[in-house]
Amino acid sequence: MRYLPHTDADRQAMLGVIGAKTIDDLYIDVPxxxxxxxxxxxxxxxxxxxxxxxxxxxxDKNLSGANAPFFVGCGAYRHHVPAxxxxxxxxxxxxxxxxxxxxxxxxxxxxxxxxxxxxVAMLTGMDVANASMYDGASGTAEAVxxxxxxxxxxxxxxxxxxxxxxxxxxxxxxxxxxxxIASQNLDPDGVQDLADLIDENTxxxxxQTPDVMGRLRDLTVLAEAxxxxxxxxxxxxxxxxxLGLVKSPGEMGADIVVCEGQSLGNPMGFGGPYVGLFAxxxxxxxxxxxxxxxxxxxxxxxxxxxxxxxxREQHIRREKATSNICTNSGLxxxxxxxxxxxxxxxxxxxxxxxxxxxxQRVAERLAGIDGVDVLNETYFNEFTLRLSRPAAxxxxxxxxxxxxxxxxxxxxxxxxxxxKDLMVVAATEMTTDEELDALANALQEVLS
Amino acid sequence: MTATSSGHRGLVMEEPxxxxxxxxxxxxxxxxxxxxxKPRLGGLERKARIGLPGLSEPQIVRHFTRxxxxxxxxxxxxxxxxxxxxxxxxRLNEKMVRLPGFSMAHPLQPQQTVQGCLELISTLAHWITxxxxxxxxxxxxxxxAHGELAxxxxxxAALTARGDARKTVLVPESxxxxxxxxxxxxxxxxxxxxxxxxxxxxxxxxxxxxxEDVAALMLTNPNTCGLFENEILEVxxxxxxxxxxxxxDGANFNxxxxxxxPGDLGIDAMHLNLHKTFSTPHGGGGPGSGxxxxxxxxxxYAPLPYVVADGDGxxxxxxxxxxxxxxxxxxxxxQMGMFVRALAYMMSHGADGLRMVAEDxxxxxxxxxxxxxxxxxxxxxxxxxxxxxxxxxxxxxTGVTTLxxxxxxxxxxxxxxxxxxxxxxxxxxxxEPTETESKASVDxxxxxxLHLMERAQSGDADWFHEAPHLAPWRRLDETAAxxxxxxxxxxxxxxxxxx
Numbered sequence: 030m031r032y033l034p035h036t037d038a039d040r041q042a043m044l045g046v047i048g049a050k051t052i053d054d055l056y057i058d059v060p061x062x063x064x065x066x067x068x069x070x071x072x073x074x075x076x077x078x079x080x081x082x083x084x085x086x087x088x089d090k091n092l093s094g095a096n097a098p099f100f101v102g103c104g105a106y107r108h109h110v111p112a113x114x115x116x117x118x119x120x121x122x123x124x125x126x127x128x129x130x131x132x133x134x135x136x137x138x139x140x141x142x143x144x145x146x147x148x149v150a151m152l153t154g155m156d157v158a159n160a161s162m163y164d165g166a167s168g169t170a171e172a173v174x175x176x177x178x179x180x181x182x183x184x185x186x187x188x189x190x191x192x193x194x195x196x197x198x199x200x201x202x203x204x205x206x207x208x209x210i211a212s213q214n215l216d217p218d219g220v221q222d223l224a225d226l227i228d229e230n231t232x233x234x235x236x237q238t239p240d241v242m243g244r245l246r247d248l249t250v251l252a253e254a255x256x257x258x259x260x261x262x263x264x265x266x267x268x269x270x271x272l273g274l275v276k277s278p279g280e281m282g283a284d285i286v287v288c289e290g291q292s293l294g295n296p297m298g299f300g301g302p303y304v305g306l307f308a309x310x311x312x313x314x315x316x317x318x319x320x321x322x323x324x325x326x327x328x329x330x331x332x333x334x335x336x337x338x339x340x341r342e343q344h345i346r347r348e349k350a351t352s353n354i355c356t357n358s359g360l361x362x363x364x365x366x367x368x369x370x371x372x373x374x375x376x377x378x379x380x381x382x383x384x385x386x387x388x389q390r391v392a393e394r395l396a397g398i399d400g401v402d403v404l405n406e407t408y409f410n411e412f413t414l415r416l417s418r419p420a421a422x423x424x425x426x427x428x429x430x431x432x433x434x435x436x437x438x439x440x441x442x443x444x445x446x447x448x449k450d451l452m453v454v455a456a457t458e459m460t461t462d463e464e465l466d467a468l469a470n471a472l473q474e475v476l477s
Numbered sequence: 478m479t480a481t482s483s484g485h486r487g488l489v490m491e492e493p494x495x496x497x498x499x500x501x502x503x504x505x506x507x508x509x510x511x512x513x514x515k516p517r518l519g520g521l522e523r524k525a526r527i528g529l530p531g532l533s534e535p536q537i538v539r540h541f542t543r544x545x546x547x548x549x550x551x552x553x554x555x556x557x558x559x560x561x562x563x564x565x566x567x568r569l570n571e572k573m574v575r576l577p578g579f580s581m582a583h584p585l586q587p588q589q590t591v592q593g594c595l596e597l598i599s600t601l602a603h604w605i606t607x608x609x610x611x612x613x614x615x616x617x618x619x620x621x622a623h624g625e626l627a628x629x630x631x632x633x634a635a636l637t638a639r640g641d642a643r644k645t646v647l648v649p650e651s652x653x654x655x656x657x658x659x660x661x662x663x664x665x666x667x668x669x670x671x672x673x674x675x676x677x678x679x680x681x682x683x684x685x686x687x688x689e690d691v692a693a694l695m696l697t698n699p700n701t702c703g704l705f706e707n708e709i710l711e712v713x714x715x716x717x718x719x720x721x722x723x724x725x726d727g728a729n730f731n732x733x734x735x736x737x738x739p740g741d742l743g744i745d746a747m748h749l750n751l752h753k754t755f756s757t758p759h760g761g762g763g764p765g766s767g768x769x770x771x772x773x774x775x776x777x778y779a780p781l782p783y784v785v786a787d788g789d790g791x792x793x794x795x796x797x798x799x800x801x802x803x804x805x806x807x808x809x810x811x812q813m814g815m816f817v818r819a820l821a822y823m824m825s826h827g828a829d830g831l832r833m834v835a836e837d838x839x840x841x842x843x844x845x846x847x848x849x850x851x852x853x854x855x856x857x858x859x860x861x862x863x864x865x866x867x868x869x870x871x872x873x874x875t876g877v878t879t880l881x882x883x884x885x886x887x888x889x890x891x892x893x894x895x896x897x898x899x900x901x902x903x904x905x906x907x908x909e910p911t912e913t914e915s916k917a918s919v920d921x922x923x924x925x926x927l928h929l930m931e932r933a934q935s936g937d938a939d940w941f942h943e944a945p946h947l948a949p950w951r952r953l954d955e956t957a958a959x960x961x962x963x964x965x966x967x968x969x970x971x972x973x974x975x976x
Binding site: 031032034042043046047049057058059062063064065068069071073076080084086087088090092093094095097101103105116118121122126130131132136138141142143144150152157160163164192194206247274276277296297303314320322323326329331334335337340342344345349350352355358359360361363371376377378380382385386389405407409424425428433436441443 | 492494495496501502503504505506508509511512514516517518519520521522523524525526527528529530531532534537538540541542544545546547548549550551552553556558561563565566567569571572573574575576577578579580581582583584585586587589590591592593594596597600604607608619620621622623625626630633653654655657658659660661662663664667704705706707709710733735736737738741742750752758759760761762763764765766780781795796803804805806807808809810811812813814815817820821823824825826827828829830831832833834836837839840841843844846847848859860883884887892893898912913914915916918943945948949950951952953954955957958959962963964965966
């Protein structure tokens with residue numbers, strides 16, 4: 030067994046030092062009826078080559094953004110990740126270390142997380158960010174819990190444009206956390222007003238921009254309405270690249286910003302692991318969930334970094350902690366930080382512009398097809414089409430032609446009949462003219 | 478330490494923050510020019526600078542390489558952090574997760590185009606249910622604590638379905654902090670159960686605490702003292718007789734994988750940490766993955782989405798028509814990248830190799846205990862499971878604390894053990910060697926620990942208080958850092974304004 034260093038002679042010698050005859054002597058506290066004498070009914074060990082062949086055979090069964098014209102978005106996006114990102118995150122010192130509990134031998138991870146926190150705060154227009162959450166949806170639920178703590182209120186208002194998976198996640202946390210949710214249905218015909226739903230019990234309003242249909246929303250007036258009622262505005266961004274071109278939620282008055290950070294540094298990877306970005310104003314920092322890295326000095330007065338404000342966290346505060354989160358998304362945060370560092374100010378804003386222009390090219394081309402209406406007045410890199418047939422059928426028919434054409438909104442919200450014919454289409458810097466030709470031709474065929 | 482003019486110390490390079498190396502206009506990518514189209518952003522264009530630094534690729538590669546060199550890691554040495562299972566992370570796992578068929582698949586593609594992904598999830602689920610002897614598993618939780626949340630929500634949904642509004646969850650005082658924090662997140666009242674003099678749950682105290690208000694007990698087994706809960710079958714009976722559920726924290730599954738199935742112990746729900754037992758990398762603090770195995774009565778209430786084998790293929794159920802499922806916990810359906818790595822690890826070991834994993838893990842821990850027990854006080858006699866616990870009794874009157882021993886270990890080239898946890902003994906030192914350490918490596922560690930105790934007892938407290946002497950940094954002042962937190966870098970002009 031290639032991963033186990035002991036020889037049988039080692040094992041015997043060690044048992045001798047312990048004073049045990051057999052390994053089963055060490056399982057003496059296990060009820061005899063529960064100790065297995067034979068291996069369970071699963072295949073036996075295999076060499077690298079055999080495992081590689083078996084898993085490659087599974088991977089080969091998938092169509093993916095690597096081998097098909099690809100326009101799928103709605104919360105995860107196909108972007109190009111520079112080669113040095115993946116090379117650096119595979120350095121064993123990053124890959125095989127853990128939470129930096131011992132700062133003197135963890136300065137690499139700590140400094141990186143301090144840089145991550147700083148860049149997240151810059152992007153979102155906030156004062157402070159934590160060292161990551163699991164993903165966008167769970168981060169959004171944590172933001173609502175935090176708003177409840179800050180305001181001591183127990184009612185959250187969710188915008189209809191919030192990704193249905195995010196809404197469902199908040200609803201799950203609400204059902205068990207004993208707070209109330211007021212949700213709007215997604216309205217395909219326009220961005221809805223939310224001010225009417227805010228009352229004196231409202232802890233926060235959660236609004237996504239660009240929303241799940243790709244529409245942008247000015248948060249300024251809504252932020253004022255929230256603040257006038259003593260509620261917080263939680264802004265959600267599922268496509269972090271949009272922040273290169275669009276005003277930050279902080280600039281528009283948001284109090285907590287949650288983003289899905291997958292687009293930078295992390296593959297789509299069939300849904301995870303991703304990285305949730307979580308940022309807020311200085312005054313709320315002690316109510317934040319998750320780990321925080323802060324600047325410190327050692328006994329020779331050299332600058333360094335440590336985990337800080339841990340008295341918010343579960344390992345100290347137990348049932349009174351701000352969250353139960355422990356392990357977060359460290360390695361994904363590293364990939365995010367390296368990718369964003371490589372881009373820099375010029376590269377990040379340039380990348381955002383390329384995404385926006387790619388989406389414009391796709392929208393213009395598809396708008397010319399009979400049976401297709403582009404619904405969006407505004408968008409960043411994804412937009413919604415109204416089709417002359419149910420979108421789920423169209424997406425399946427496109428897949429039969431080898432094209433991954435988009436997301437039917439009925440898949441995310443099957444109960445909302447108004448969405449039946451709507452398909453969300455995303456484009457990025459990776460979208461080629463050939464892919465667009467393939468989509469346009471296939472769509473024309475399917476709709477005719 | 479001798480100062481140098483550069484700030485570098487041999488191979489340890491001084492490395493400023495990215496923001497301190499910024500020169501505007503530099504970039505580490507070459508992108509095509511934009512066409513200059515009129516934006517469709519509804520007047521919401523960003524006008525303010527973000528403030529991101531500009532650096533070229535060689536600068537970035539050097540920056541992160543230098544940072545990496547300031548980290549201790551499994552790849553560089555023995556990492557006996559108790560309850561974290563810092564075992565070798567095979568590189569085959571990394572190669573497999575990067576197969577484009579997995580890494581470039583989108584979670585919302587039509588299901589017929591991702592049958593290979595669904596097959597992988599289904600295969601991993603089969604390995605997990607077989608190894609645990611449980612009929613079902615919810616794959617979606619993102620980490621151990623998220624798995625606990627999924628488990629307790631499933632339990633609460635099952636109780637609610639039978640009209641049973643129980644409000645209390647019992648948690649032993651030796652439990653991980655995530656257990657009570659999770660119970661509180663599910664709006665349960667947390668009641669602590671003491672340990673007995675043998676370091677196990679006090680069954681009499683458990684019986685006394687039982688009532689019709691108790692929804693569940695959350696028990697880690699093997700527990701955080703590194704001991705198998707030998708009265709576990711009785712514990713299960715006590716719970717089930719009172720209509721409560723038995724939640725197992727599977728953080729320490731590495732001690733028993735292939736040798737003991739939680740399903741044979743009366744457990745109703747238990748999360749596994751794929752980043753512990755199944756070698757997916759810890760990555761400086763995640764990502765993890767925390768699938769939860771479930772007993773038959775709990776399966777209908779499991780979270781969405783889940784994968785089912787359906788005729789010739791696989792299908793992912795994303796919406797629940799029955800209304801039983803407690804709902805969704807995250808953006809998509811699970812830590813696929815961790816699933817691929819964990820399955821590669823399981824297939825490499827097989828049913829035979831996974832038994833050896835558990836056996837070698839407990840062999841190494843018992844060997845450490847045997848070699849150190851005359852020097853370090855053992856609060857609860859063995860045999861232990863995959864980790865061994867010492868308290869600070871042997872340090873009495875030396876002026877040296879558990880923290881000092883930990884910092885002394887750093888000077889000796891080892892990552893410290895888990896310190897001051899569990900809370901049930903004074904000055905806890907929890908050591909988990911894992912099965913991937915050779916006898917020579919474990920021996921060197923034991924020699925060092927014996928040396929450190931000898932040094933502490935010989936009156937060398939001053940050396941310990943100053944430790945670490947040889948690490949890239951000396952002891953950092955965490956108290957001062959928390960008093961005036963600096964959580965982001967700010968340009969000089971803004972710092973001035975803030976002051």
